[in-house]
Amino acid sequence: MSARARVVTVGETMALLRSGTIGSLAHLPSVDISLGGAESNLAIGLQRLGVQAAWISRVGADPLGTRVVREIRGEGVEVRCAVDPERPTGLMLKSRPTGTTTRVDYYRAGSAASALSPAELPGDLIEEAEILHVSGITPLLSPSAREAVRIAVERAVAAGTTVSLDVNHRSRLGSAEHLAALLEDVLGHVDVLFGGTEELALLAPQVDGSDARALLTALARPGREVVAKLGPDGAAALVDGRLHESAGHRVDVVDTVGAGDAFVAGYLSARLDGQDVPGRLERANACGALACTAPGDWEGGARRRGAGGVPARRGGGSGLAVSGAARMDPMTTTPPPGPSPVGSVDKALSLLEVLAEAGPEGMTLRDISAESGLNKASAHRLLRALMHRGFAEQAVTDQTYRLGAALPLLASRFEREENLPVLMAPALAAISQEVQELVHLSRLDGPHVLYLDKVEPERALRVWSRVGSRAPAARTAMGRAILTADGVRGAGLESYARASEGADGGRTVTAAHLEEVIAEAQRRGWASEVEENEAGIACVGVALVRPGGRSVAVSVTGPIERMDAARREEVGALLREQLATLAPTGFSVAELG
Structure with missing residues (x-):
C-alpha cells in the first residue's frame, strides 16, 4: 500500500501537444505529446522532492486521458481520477513561432475536468492530508468545479488540514474581477497564499499593484503566509508580521511554463521539511529557476539528492540535485553558467518581446507587468528608457504601449542582402519539409537570378544547383515571378530574353514568350517553367516584395514526373500560403493580379 498523501491537490490536467522546433504549428510536420496542468505539475514536483502527493481530477475515456493518468501515476503520484465516457480530455497546444516567443492555445471548453464536482472528492483523503492545495484555475472551469473547490476547502478546514492557494489567474478563462469574486468563499480559509504581484493585486484592488510589500501586508491574516512570486527577481513572503x-x-x-508550479512545490516541500521561511523561499526560487531550463511543464523539475531523498539543511541550502546541463550546486543553488551579465538589459528585451506579441493594439502597463513578470514600477521605468530611444511608444488616447519606429528601422538595416539567407532559412526549411522537394531562394542579378540559398529534401533528387550560381531570369520560375512582381513588361523584357540565348544548354526564351508566361503568372499568382532551364525538371516560383528593397523569390523544383500540371497548381498555392505566414517581417507575398 502506498504511503499516505501528505499533500492533496485538485484540478484539470490536459494533454499537451508541443512543437520540438521553431515554427508555426500550421506547418510543422510533427509534435511531441506530453501533459500539463498546474495541479498535477505541483503534485509531480512534490513527489520528486520526496513528498507523497495525491491528485484529484477527471479525464475523458480516450487515449489522451489514458496517457495523462499513466504519466502522472508513473511519477509516483496517487491518482484519484474519474473517467468521463462522454466528455473529452482537455487539450493544450504549445509552439514556438519564433526563437524568442512561446504560444499556448487551450481547448478545454466542455472537457471532462470542466464537469468536476464534489462527487469526485474521495472520502478521508483530504482529512488525512497535511495540506490541501487548490488554484484559481479550477473555480473558473465551471460552477460545479467551483463548488468542488469550496467543499474541498470546507472539509480541510473542518479537519485542521492546511489550505494552500495559488491564485494562478488564467485570463482566457475569466477576468481578474470574476476570479476575485469566485475566490471570496475560500480566501478567508487560506493558510498559505501564493501569487505574482499582479495576481495578488486582484485580491486587494485597493492597493498599488507595483508595491509588493503593501500587497503582502494587505492580504496578511493571523497565521497566514503570503508569498509573492517575483520571477527572476526572486520572491518575498510575509509571515507572522515579518x-x-x-x-x-x-x-x-x-x-x-510550469515554473510557478515548481516554485510552489519547492516552498511547500521545504515547509513540510520543517525549514524556516528563508529556507522555503530559497528552495522555491531554485525549483522555479530550474524548471525554466528545460522544455515542458514539469519534465525539468528538481529532485532530492540521493535515491531516497536527503533532507535539506534547516535554514539553508535547497537540498536539490539536478541532472544534465541545467545543474545547480545542491548546497548553494548557484545558477548555471551563461546568464546575461546585465539583468536590466534582459528585462528591457523581455518587454520588447511582450510588445511584439501585443501587436499594433498595444498593451496596458498592468498587462505588460503581468506578462513579463516585472512589477509595474520596474516595467514603467524600462518602458520610459525604451521610449527615449524610440523602441517603444505610448498612445495618447488610451495610454497603451506598443513597439516604436526604431525597431523597424533596425530590422531594415539587418535585412540587407547579405542577411537574406539567415532571414529566410526557417521558411525554406518548412516548405521543403512540406513538399519534399528542392527549395531555392534567389534575387535578380542583372538579367539573371542569383541563387542565395537552397534546402534539399530527405528523398533523393537529380536536380543540380549551387548557391552562388546564376541562371537566366527569363527561363526560371523565380526570375519570372520577380519580373512579374516588379512590373517589367514590353520592351523591358528584351534584355532578359537575350540573356537566355545559348546559356548553359537551356532553352532560348523569346520576349514574346516571356510576355505570355508573365501574363499567366499574373493570373495565377505564381510563375512556372517546365524543362526550360533543365531537361526533365519543372519549377514553381513565388515572389516576395518589401518596401524600399529588392524583390526576392522562392521556388520548389522537382522531376517532371512528380511535378505535373496538377501538382504545380497545388505547390503554387501552397507556396503563397506558407510564405504569407513564414516570410520575415517586412516581406509580403507579391499580389500579381
Missing part, C-alpha cells in the same frame, strides 16, 4: 525576501537566479530560459 517580511522575508530572497534573490532569484539568472538562468538560460528555455520554457517558463
